[in-house]
Amino acid sequence: MNILNHIIPLDFENVIKLPDSHKWNDDHRSPVCRFPHVQVPLIDLASPHAASLIRQASEEWGVFQVKSHGIPMSLLNQVENQTRRLFALPEKRKLLAIRSPGGSRGYGMARISSFFPKLLWSEGFTIIGSPVEHAVQLWPHDHSSFCEIMEECQEEMNGLSEKLMSLMFCSVGLTNQDVKWFKPTNVCKNPQQRVLHLNSYPACPDPDQAMGLAPHTDSSLLTLLYQGNIAGLQVHRENMGWVPVQPVDGSLVVTVGDLMHIISNGRFKNCLHRAVVNRTNHRVSIAYFYGPPRDAKVSPLMKMIDTDHHPLYRPVTWNEYLHIKGTYFNKALELIRLNVDTKLG
Numbered sequence: 650m651n652i653l654n655h656i657i658p659l660d661f662e663n664v665i666k667l668p669d670s671h672k673w674n675d676d677h678r679s680p681v682c683r684f685p686h687v688q689v690p691l692i693d694l695a696s697p698h699a700a701s702l703i704r705q706a707s708e709e710w711g712v713f714q715v716k717s718h719g720i721p722m723s724l725l726n727q728v729e730n731q732t733r734r735l736f737a738l739p740e741k742r743k744l745l746a747i748r749s750p751g752g753s754r755g756y757g758m759a760r761i762s763s764f765f766p767k768l769l770w771s772e773g774f775t776i777i778g779s780p781v782e783h784a785v786q787l788w789p790h791d792h793s794s795f796c797e798i799m800e801e802c803q804e805e806m807n808g809l810s811e812k813l814m815s816l817m818f819c820s821v822g823l824t825n826q827d828v829k830w831f832k833p834t835n836v837c838k839n840p841q842q843r844v845l846h847l848n849s850y851p852a853c854p855d856p857d858q859a860m861g862l863a864p865h866t867d868s869s870l871l872t873l874l875y876q877g878n879i880a881g882l883q884v885h886r887e888n889m890g891w892v893p894v895q896p897v898d899g900s901l902v903v904t905v906g907d908l909m910h911i912i913s914n915g916r917f918k919n920c921l922h923r924a925v926v927n928r929t930n931h932r933v934s935i936a937y938f939y940g941p942p943r944d945a946k947v948s949p950l951m952k953m954i955d956t957d958h959h960p961l962y963r964p965v966t967w968n969e970y971l972h973i974k975g976t977y978f979n980k981a982l983e984l985i986r987l988n989v990d991t992k993l994g
C-alpha cells in the first residue's frame with residue numbers, strides 16, 4: 650500500500666457505503682463489557698480526597714474523568730466549534746495542510762494507522778506549538794479566531810496537566826522537587842510541549858464494521874480528552890473487556906500514558922483505548938498530550954524503586970520514545986524494558 654494511503658483520509662462526504670478498505674473483522678472489533686454498571690471513576694478535583702482517588706484510579710484503571718477542573722465550559726465549546734469548522738472544510742482545502750510522511754503536525758489519519766490492516770473511519774489534525782502556519786493554509790483570510798482559541802486551549806490544558814501531575818506525585822509520597830525535569834509554571838514556554846490533537850469521526854453507514862481510532866496507548870505522561878456529549882471512547886480493562894466512557898457534561902477524560910507508566914515504574918497503568926463510531930452523529934474529540942521537556946531523560950523515579958522494586962525501564966527522552974513508538978508501535982515499552990536481574994546503581 651502507498652504510504653500516503655495511511656495519511657490521506659477518505660473523503661467521507663461522498664461515501665454512502667463502507668468500502669472494504671475500512672471493514673474491520675470481529676477479531677479487531679471485540680465486544681464491549683457485559684456489565685453496564687462498570688464505569689470509569691469520575692473525580693471531583695475540588696474534593697479533599699482528589700489525590701488518593703486519582704492514585705487509586707491510575708493504579709486500577711489508568712483512566713478517570715475529572716470535574717471542577719477549572720477549564721471554562723465556554724472555552725471547551727469554542728474549541729469544539731472550531732474543530733467542527735476545520736473538519737467541515739472541503740477535502741481539497743484540508744489537504745493543503747496535510748502532514749508530511751514521517752512528520753507529526755497537520756491534517757491526516759492518525760499515525761498508528763499504518764500498524765493495522767484496515768483503515769480508520771476518522772481524520773485528525775495535530776498542532777504542535779503554534780497552529781498558525783497550517784491555519785493560514787486552511788483559512789487564508791480568517792485564521793485568527795482558530796489560532797487564538799487553540800492557543801488558549803493549549804495554555805489551559807497545560808496548566809491543568811501540571812496540576813494533575815502534582816496531585817499524582819503527591820498521592821505516592823513524592824514532591825515536585827523529587828522530579829528533576831518537572832517545573833510547573835502554569836505557562837508553557839516550550840512550543841514543542843504543546844501538543845493538541847483534534848479528532849473527527851464522521852457519521853458512518855456501517856458503524857459495527859468500522860473503527861474510529863484503533864486500540865492504542867498514548868505515548869504521553871498524561872492525556873486530557875474532551876469528547877463533548879457524543880460517546881465513542883472505550884477503555885480496556887483486564888477481565889472486563891472494553892468499557893465505554895460515558896460523556897459527563899463539562900468533564901474531561903484523563904488517560905495515563907506510556908511515559909507515566911515508565912516513571913511510576915509500572916505502578917500507574919497506561920490505558921489501552923479506542924474510539925468507535927456511530928450512524929447518526931459526527932463526533933469530534935480534542936486531546937492534549939502532556940509530556941516532559943523533549944530533551945529530558947525520563948526513567949523510573951528513585952522513590953518508586955527499592956529492593957523489591959527494581960527499575961523496569963531504561964531512561965528515554967520523549968522524542969526518542971515517540972520515534973520507537975512510531976517504528977514499533979505496541980512493542981515500544983517492551984523494547985526499553987530492563988532485564989529483571991538489573992540492579993540499582
Ligand SMILES: C=C1C[C@]23C[C@@]1(O)CC[C@H]2[C@@]12CCC[C@@](C)(C(=O)O1)[C@H]2[C@@H]3C(=O)O
Binds near residue numbers: 762866869971974
Ligand atoms: C506527541 C504525539 C503523540 C501522538 C504522536 C504525536 O507526535 C502527535 C500525534 C499523537 C497521536 C494522536 C492520535 C493517537 C496517537 C497514538 C497517534 O497516532 O498520533 C497519538 C501519538 C502518541 O501518543 O503516540
Ligand SMILES: O=C(O)CCC(=O)C(=O)O
Binds near residue numbers: 846881923934
Ligand atoms: O476520540 C477519542 O475518544 C479518543 C482519541 C484518542 O485516543 C487520541 O486522540 O489519542
Ligand SMILES: [Fe+2]
Binds near residue numbers: 865866867872
Ligand atoms: Fe489516544
